[in-house]
Amino acid sequence: MSIDFISHITSELNGIHSEGLFKAERIITTPQSRIVELEDGSTVINLCANNYLGLSNNPSLITAGKNALEKYGYGMSSVRFICGTQEVHKNLEYSLSKFLGFEDTILYSSCYDANTGLFETLLGPEDAIISDSLNHASIIDGVRLSKAQRFRYKNSDMQDLEDQLRASSKCRFRLIATDGVFSMDGYIANLKGICDLAEKYNAMVMVDDSHAVGFIGETGRGTHEYCNVIGRVDIMSGTLGKALGGASGGYISANGKVVELLRQRSRPYLFSNTLAPVIAATTIAALDMLESSNDRIQKLRQNTVYFRDNIQKAGFDTLSGAHPIVPIMLRDPKLSQKMAEMLSSKGVYVAPFSFPVVPRGTDRIRTQMSAALEIEDLDFAIKAFTEVGEYLKII
Ligand SMILES: Cc1ncc(COP(=O)(O)O)c(C=O)c1O
Known part of the structure; x- marks a missing residue:
């Protein structure tokens, strides 16, 4: 392949990195679930799968x-x-x-x-x-x-x-x-x-x-x-x-x-x-x-209400609603990346969302509730969010 073309592609990639928009793919070593293990052996509570009803590993x-x-x-x-x-x-x-x-x-x-x-x-x-x-x-x-x-x-x-x-x-x-x-x-x-x-x-x-x-x-x-x-x-x-x-x-x-x-x-x-x-x-x-059975739907709803209420009480800027997607608005790509990394090191798995997935200036961490999650998982996540949010002076 032409050297000029590869250097053009490399400069595109460098641009993505320097804007804080690079989407890294982390390897999960367990099935998709409430708690997953990452490649480095750490286990994290999963708040970013579309596993709404907890059926991915049922x-x-x-x-x-x-x-x-x-x-x-x-x-x-x-x-x-x-x-x-x-x-x-x-x-x-x-x-x-x-x-x-x-x-x-x-x-x-x-x-x-x-x-x-x-x-x-x-x-x-x-x-x-x-x-x-x-x-x-x-x-x-x-x-x-x-x-x-x-x-x-x-x-x-x-x-x-x-x-x-x-x-x-x-x-x-x-x-x-x-x-x-x-x-x-x-x-x-x-x-x-x-x-x-x-x-x-x-x-x-x-x-x-x-x-x-x-x-x-x-x-x-x-x-x-x-x-x-x-x-x-x-x-x-x-x-x-x-x-x-x-x-x-x-x-x-x-x-x-x-x-x-x-x-x-x-x-x-x-x-x-x-x-x-x-x-x-x-x-x-x-x-x-x-x-x-309606049980999974009910549990998902309870988890959603609980998380939405408590993450708002913790002082985060969220988009209101009733859906299990709960976006935590940060409005800065590098801050979103940093927050996701810090949360991961505290045992909470979330993903930062930036351009082109969302419009520029609306960067966020999109959390998603699941019927697989327990209230203690949500408490653990809210505590981690609060600690990281205070450290990064978001709340
Ligand atoms: C609203 C909407 N439509 C379609 C899709 C694509 O679904 P699939 O993964 O089945 O291609 C997605 C997935 O992200 C979505 O959020």
């Missing part, structure tokens, strides 16, 4: 996975339409449809793939996508791939959404796209307001519920349950890689005809390997667990 799911490996084999070595569809894939699509309240569901290798394969398949140049400004990168990239006209409204600003609906009134079909939960802030989208406007202006609604499926809403259906708009959202995408066991995989749930067209035309579905059957089977087991 013994019953591991058994379900082992049984699935025996029954279905390891890999499919195929995309779905060639020879990559087993009964277990259809069963998971059926289970997700039933759980979420949609006619049909299509599986993808990830929610990133689901979102990038959605918009260009369904909408053309005469249509419009009206997208929340804080939507996840996968929606943004999916919108970029489509030929539809693009409109953007300020985060959760219903007046601006209405303005954009008026501005796009000449378009054939209009789809409002929003995260159900804005993943950097933990804010839940105003789906009631969005659905009201969509109905008023004859637009459709798409929600990415990656940070909600399995635990938001009374029975964990997601933000459409939480906002009481089940049946009013047209398309939902989500991930299997967070609350529902945390392996990987994504889906889109919608009207049967919409899903049928996605199976015919959606590029990440057509041109990428099928979801491993072990994941499909284990996700069904996770959904069955949710149907049979």
